[in-house]
Every structure is written in structure tokens, then in C-alpha cells.
Amino acid sequence: MxxxxxxxxxxxxxxxxxxxxxxxxxxxxxxxxxxxxxxxxxxxxxxxxxxxxxxxxxxxxxxxxxxxxxxxxxxxxxxxxxxxxxxxxxxxxxxxGLHTAVLRAEPAKRTPVDRLKTGLWKHLESGYNQTEDPAMYQELVMSLVCVQAITPQGWALIATAPAQGISGVFRHVWYAQPFAHIMRADMMKKITEDGWWRNRLSAIADALRRHVLPGLDPQPVEKTGRMTAPDAFDFLLDRFAQARHRSTDEYLTPAEVARLMARLADPEPDDRVHNPCCGSGEILAAVLAHQRKSGLGPMPPGRVSGRALAARTWRLAVMNAAVHGAPIDHGDQPPDYPTVIDMGVGPYDVIVTNPPFKMDDWQPSPGLPSGAWAYGEPPRHNANFAWLQLAAMALAPAGRAVVVMPSTTASSRSPKDKQIRATMAARGAVRCVIELPGRLFRETASPITLWILGRPVGRPHHEVLLIDGKEATKPDGATHRVLTDLGSDTIVDLYQEWLEGGGGLHQRVNNVTATAVALDRLEQTGYDLRAAAYLRPAVRGTTQEPRAETVVDLRAKLRTLDIAAAAADCALDHHLDRLRPWNH
Structure with missing residues (x-):
């Protein structure tokens, strides 16, 4: 002992x-x-x-x-x-000498907040299931929560309005807000002229009145019997994404993943922070929450910006910033061309983003600077490595980017993907790749990776840190998983230890494995950026080498398969490029 x-x-x-x-x-x-x-x-x-x-x-x-x-x-x-x-x-x-905590696992108890969330969604779910326009229904609910958060006096007028006159009161309160122009024109028309929508407006307002506390000041649920408006907004973003199952534009980033990204980026108060495809604004909200929690003070106005790729997500992002009191510039209007990839005007100290996976109809921005494809021209049918390249090139010399990517980007054998990945790693743009399991997102079951990028001039070591965080999660209901606090803490600790310790890290902590791989070894594997490729354990109790004939045979078979796979990938790229020419 x-x-x-x-x-x-x-x-x-x-x-x-x-x-x-x-x-x-x-x-x-x-x-x-x-x-x-x-x-x-x-x-x-x-x-x-x-x-x-x-x-x-x-x-x-x-x-x-x-x-x-x-x-x-x-x-x-x-x-x-x-x-x-x-x-x-x-x-x-x-x-x-302190009292020993109970170590046995016990069933999780439902908290007052859990009960409030269940009750709120129970009142809202029927309208969502009945409507022919689920996106409009969500925006109506979120706009009412937004009013609750930022103008309690206006909310009091709505909450006490009779059902026959509530649409007029809502119109009056909403158009007094500085961002009133974001609302869909047809939504105000619907709640004014359509009886079903007018009745829904009244029912939504009643449900929010009973479950959500107006204003931005955090107060304990035990005291008020209601959840705060910012908490309600975050919960409903997640719950609507779960009900939606799939998205045609931008996926909602789970709150736990957004918080992990904020901690990995760890911006300073004066940093310029940008999200070029900010979705509903959840990642930038997490960045500002991380700043407040770290005690570094608020970031000044004008230092944080985001651009959504769709009008739907742009409206939600603007409301998200207002609900959380966050000084985020989301632009004055939704994007004209959702398929155009644009990083805005850098350089940025921090980029945090979750771009749509495998955009197959993307176009480069007309203002794309010369040399933007410094690591290789990306394939026209898949934008993954276009996003990664532009994020790396838009950074300031000491900048860092944290980018969500599908897990396939770490090991894709498509010739263009493989060449760009190899060049980015060899030149020092890739600092770390973190693997996370599937079913973390509400709208896709795909496993993901977090890529931490930097400018080559400031790279800390001539190696890449690979972290396997697939076991840093726990079940969340019957179909999803959620990143645990311990898992997130462990991933951040391992990354920080590698940054501060001069490289060479190889550890397994709390079921999370980290291994730092030298560039020459990466080259031998074709720049496979999965931790498992470098963690093949030796057989216990023996030092005998495998038979030379077996190794030779296996390597020969592997080379044959590699050649066949490369030929198939090349043919696929060729046919897809012919089907999808550039739009100039």
C-alpha cells in the first residue's frame, strides 16, 4: 500500500x-x-x-x-x-480519513431537469409529428424560446395573450428585436392566417410558460421549478435533431463533442475565432462558454464569426447567439450558394468546424486565393480534403484548427485523398487525429475523427499524435452514444501532455490510447492516420520472429491488393469527375 x-x-x-x-x-x-x-x-x-x-x-x-x-x-x-x-x-x-464513496454502479436517477425536458417535449412532439413543415415548426418553437431569453417583458405579453390574439402580440414583440429580419416570411403569414398554426403557437407558448424560466440569469431548477431559456434552447436543438433523424444540410454537433473541440482549441480572449460552416451555432457557443468557464474573461465583440451553409441553420445560429448572450457575427443574410466552400477573410487564430460529410456538389469560392490547394487539388465529388486544406491555410502562424471529419478520411485509399493526406502530414499541417465511434450524432451513424491542424511553421514535433477515443463514450438510450466527461478529460490531457512534453507519447489511460508516430513511420504505412495501424501488440511469452516465408507471402498479397484498390479508386475518380465537371 x-x-x-x-x-x-x-x-x-x-x-x-x-x-x-x-x-x-x-x-x-x-x-x-x-x-x-x-x-x-x-x-x-x-x-x-x-x-x-x-x-x-x-x-x-x-x-x-x-x-x-x-x-x-x-x-x-x-x-x-x-x-x-x-x-x-x-x-x-x-x-x-474521508467517508468512502459507494463504488457499486447504481441506476441513474432522473433529475428535476430530466423530468422538465421530458414534459416539455411531450407537449411539443405532437405538433412536430402533425405538421407538413417540420423545419418551420422547429423555428417557431426556437423563436419563442429566444424571446423568452432576451426579452422577458415581451414574453410576458405573449404568455398572457388570448389564443385569438396571440399571433398579433407575437408579431409585435418579434419585430422589435434587432434580428427580426431573420424570420421566414411565410411563417409569420402562417401563424396569422392559418388556424392550425395559430393554435400551435398558443399551445407552444403554454408549454414553454410552464417549463422554461424567462431571462438569461441561471437559477436552480429546485428553486424555480423551470429550466433556463438557454438550457431549453440547447435541449430542443438536440431533441429536434433526434426527431429529424437526417439532415439535408448541416448536422448538429453533439454538445459533448462541441465542448471537446472548444477545449482542444482553447482560444485566448484576443484570438480571432471562425467557423466557416457553423450549423446552428452550437460549436461557437461552446467556445464562448469554455472561455467564461476558464475565467479568462469574455471575448471582445468582432473576434468570433461564423457562416452557416443553409438558410435554416443560419436562422438558428443567430437565435442561438442571442439566447446565450454571445457576441458572434453570423453575417446579415443566409448564404447565396450553400455548396460554395469559403473560409472568409483570414488569417484566424482558431478555426472550429463541422462541415457536411462528403459534399458531392461543392464548388470553390470565386475569391479563392492562388495556392489554396497547396497540398493537392481535392477530388470534385468529395469536399473533405478541400475543407481540411482551406482550414490549415487560413490559420495565423500560431493558429490551430479542430475539424470534424468522417473516419474514412484518416485512411482513405483514393489516390487524391491519400496524396493530400500524406502531403499535409509530411509538411506538418496535421498535428493530431482523434477517432470517435459512430452514433454520437443524432443525424448520422457514421464514426468520426477530429483533426487538429496547424501551420507548418509552428509545428511542435516531427510526428503526428493519434488518439483512439472510441471507448471514451457510453450508451445514450437504445440507439446512440455520448462522450463521457472522463473520456473528454482524458483526451484533452493526453493531447496537452504531448504538446508540452516534447513528443514521443505512448499511453493508454481510461480506455483511451494515444501514440505519437514519427513521419518516417507514417510514410511506411501510406500515411494511415488511425492509431490501430501502429498498435499491433507483440505476442506474450515469446520472442520468436514470425516465419520469413509467411511475412513475404502476406506482403506480396498486400501489395497486390493495394494495386487493385488504387486502380479501382483511380477509375472511380475518373468517372465521377466526368459526371461532375467544375462550375466556374
């Missing part, structure tokens, strides 16, 4: 408060180095906040124990008498 916590050195506790402990005492009780505690403090915004003791900074021991309860001790770090599954919280409590 490790060294027991020295109780004589504990900082005296204040009357009626938790025991207080220094970083050194936390490290001793948890059986880690003090540097590990410093990493927890600096890298995890949810780590308990310190308090100022008489002579040093200290932390509430009970809060620290609760936080450590979520962090398992890895197999290689277990003490001799510790069983697999042990948490740092259990070790910490045992050493410091």
Missing part, C-alpha cells in the same frame, strides 16, 4: 467547513506526483476551486474527493493490494 496521508500536516479546517488540503497533500493522499495535481487544476475547469488559506492556496478535501471519484487508476498504476476499477477518489478518501 502507498504512504498514508500525514494528518499532522493537514491545513486546519474552518469551523463548519470541509477539511482543506494543499496540492502536496492532495498528491500524497491520491498517490500521485504534485505535478499531476497541478495538471488537474489547470486543465480541468470543473476541478474544485481553491480557497486562500492563511499562508497558502488550499482546496476543499470533500470536493476534491468527489472529483477524483470519477477518475479510475490505470492498471499499470495500481498498488499491489488494489483491484482493477479502483478510483483515485477511493484511494484519496482512504488515505485522508
Amino acid at each position: 502507498g504512504t498514508m496521508f500525514d494528518r499532522d500536516r493537514r491545513v486546519p479546517e474552518s469551523p463548519g467547513e470541509q477539511p482543506l488540503m494543499t496540492r502536496a497533500q492532495i498528491a500524497q493522499a491520491a498517490g500521485v506526483k504534485e505535478q499531476a495535481v497541478s495538471n488537474w487544476v489547470h486543465r480541468h475547469p470543473d476541478f474544485p476551486k481553491p480557497v486562500q488559506g492563511d499562508q497558502q492556496t488550499v482546496f476543499p478535501a470533500g470536493d476534491v474527493a468527489a472529483w477524483l471519484d470519477r477518475r479510475k487508476v490505470q492498471k499499470g498504476d495500481l498498488w499491489a493490494d488494489e483491484a482493477p476499477g479502483m478510483t483515485y477518489g477511493h484511494r484519496f478518501r482512504s488515505a485522508s
Whole structure:
């Protein structure tokens, strides 16, 4: 067993408060180095906040124990008498004399917020299922939540209006807003002239009145009995995406993935942040929330911008920014040509984006600068590597981009894809690729990757970090998965450790594996950017080499298959290019 916590050195506790402990005492009780505690403090915004003791900074021991309860001790770090599954919280409590947390898994309890969400959707779902225009129905609901958030006085007028006159009151309140021009003209006409829509407006307003608290100030559900308007907006974005199943334009980025992207990009207050296909605005909202949570202060107006690819998502993004009080520039109108790829006017310090997967009818922006395809001309039937290239080229010298891509981009054997991926990696534009499993998104079951890009002039190491985060998730209902807090924390920790530690990382922590692969080894595999390609374990208990004949035979077969696959890919590219010529 490790060294027991020295109780004589504990900082005296204040009357009626938790025991207080220094970083050194936390490290001793948890059986880690003090540097590990410093990493927890600096890298995890949810780590308990310190308090100022008489002579040093200290932390509430009970809060620290609760936080450590979520962090398992890895197999290689277990003490001799510790069983697999042990948490740092259990070790910490045992050493410091705190009450031991219950370790057995228990069914998740429904919280008051869960019950509110279920009740709200129950009242809204019937209208969504009945309407012939689900997109308009969603926008009507979201516009009412937006009014609740930013103008409680106007909302009070709507909430108390009689059913016969509610459309006129809503029109009056909405057109007093600075972004009133975003509403679909036919929607206001519908709720004024169509009896079904007018009745729906009244029913939606009644449901929101009972479940959502007006205003932007966060207040506990236990006190108000209602969820906040920003929380309701976020929940409904997700719930409508789940009901929609598929999207013809931009997919909603799950909140947990958006928060992970914000943490990986980690913008400074003065950074220029851009999302060239911002969807409903959820990623940029997560970036600004990360800023506030990190205590770095708000980002000044004009530093954060986004451009949606569709009129539907543009309207939702503008409302999203208003609901969250976020100073985001989404432009004055929806895009004229949704299939045009445009990064805007850089350079940017941070780019975070989730472009549509495999856009097969894309066009380059007319203002695309010369040399935009510095890593190779992308195929005309697939925009994945067009997005990746433009994101890398639009960065400032110290900039970084986090881009969502389908998992196939990491290993596609299409000649053009493979050549661009190899060139970007070899020149240092690709810093890290993180694999995540399928079914994280509501509107697609595809597994995804997060690509972290940078400018070649500032690359930290002559290698690429590959992270397998497919096990950093848990089930979310019968059909989906969700990224866990522990999984997200682990991915961020591994990436930061690689950045700060001079490269060469190879670790498996909390079922997340990270391996840093040198460029020459990447070249040997055709720049396959999947972690599994470099994690083939040796057979235990033997040092005998495989038979030379078997290896030769297998390599010969592999070369034959590679040649056949490349020929098929080349033929496919040729035929698709003929079918889809450039639009100039």
C-alpha cells in the first residue's frame, strides 16, 4: 500500500467547513506526483476551486474527493493490494480519513431537469409529428424560446395573450428585436392566417410558460421549478435533431463533442475565432462558454464569426447567439450558394468546424486565393480534403484548427485523398487525429475523427499524435452514444501532455490510447492516420520472429491488393469527375 496521508500536516479546517488540503497533500493522499495535481487544476475547469488559506492556496478535501471519484487508476498504476476499477477518489478518501464513496454502479436517477425536458417535449412532439413543415415548426418553437431569453417583458405579453390574439402580440414583440429580419416570411403569414398554426403557437407558448424560466440569469431548477431559456434552447436543438433523424444540410454537433473541440482549441480572449460552416451555432457557443468557464474573461465583440451553409441553420445560429448572450457575427443574410466552400477573410487564430460529410456538389469560392490547394487539388465529388486544406491555410502562424471529419478520411485509399493526406502530414499541417465511434450524432451513424491542424511553421514535433477515443463514450438510450466527461478529460490531457512534453507519447489511460508516430513511420504505412495501424501488440511469452516465408507471402498479397484498390479508386475518380465537371 502507498504512504498514508500525514494528518499532522493537514491545513486546519474552518469551523463548519470541509477539511482543506494543499496540492502536496492532495498528491500524497491520491498517490500521485504534485505535478499531476497541478495538471488537474489547470486543465480541468470543473476541478474544485481553491480557497486562500492563511499562508497558502488550499482546496476543499470533500470536493476534491468527489472529483477524483470519477477518475479510475490505470492498471499499470495500481498498488499491489488494489483491484482493477479502483478510483483515485477511493484511494484519496482512504488515505485522508474521508467517508468512502459507494463504488457499486447504481441506476441513474432522473433529475428535476430530466423530468422538465421530458414534459416539455411531450407537449411539443405532437405538433412536430402533425405538421407538413417540420423545419418551420422547429423555428417557431426556437423563436419563442429566444424571446423568452432576451426579452422577458415581451414574453410576458405573449404568455398572457388570448389564443385569438396571440399571433398579433407575437408579431409585435418579434419585430422589435434587432434580428427580426431573420424570420421566414411565410411563417409569420402562417401563424396569422392559418388556424392550425395559430393554435400551435398558443399551445407552444403554454408549454414553454410552464417549463422554461424567462431571462438569461441561471437559477436552480429546485428553486424555480423551470429550466433556463438557454438550457431549453440547447435541449430542443438536440431533441429536434433526434426527431429529424437526417439532415439535408448541416448536422448538429453533439454538445459533448462541441465542448471537446472548444477545449482542444482553447482560444485566448484576443484570438480571432471562425467557423466557416457553423450549423446552428452550437460549436461557437461552446467556445464562448469554455472561455467564461476558464475565467479568462469574455471575448471582445468582432473576434468570433461564423457562416452557416443553409438558410435554416443560419436562422438558428443567430437565435442561438442571442439566447446565450454571445457576441458572434453570423453575417446579415443566409448564404447565396450553400455548396460554395469559403473560409472568409483570414488569417484566424482558431478555426472550429463541422462541415457536411462528403459534399458531392461543392464548388470553390470565386475569391479563392492562388495556392489554396497547396497540398493537392481535392477530388470534385468529395469536399473533405478541400475543407481540411482551406482550414490549415487560413490559420495565423500560431493558429490551430479542430475539424470534424468522417473516419474514412484518416485512411482513405483514393489516390487524391491519400496524396493530400500524406502531403499535409509530411509538411506538418496535421498535428493530431482523434477517432470517435459512430452514433454520437443524432443525424448520422457514421464514426468520426477530429483533426487538429496547424501551420507548418509552428509545428511542435516531427510526428503526428493519434488518439483512439472510441471507448471514451457510453450508451445514450437504445440507439446512440455520448462522450463521457472522463473520456473528454482524458483526451484533452493526453493531447496537452504531448504538446508540452516534447513528443514521443505512448499511453493508454481510461480506455483511451494515444501514440505519437514519427513521419518516417507514417510514410511506411501510406500515411494511415488511425492509431490501430501502429498498435499491433507483440505476442506474450515469446520472442520468436514470425516465419520469413509467411511475412513475404502476406506482403506480396498486400501489395497486390493495394494495386487493385488504387486502380479501382483511380477509375472511380475518373468517372465521377466526368459526371461532375467544375462550375466556374
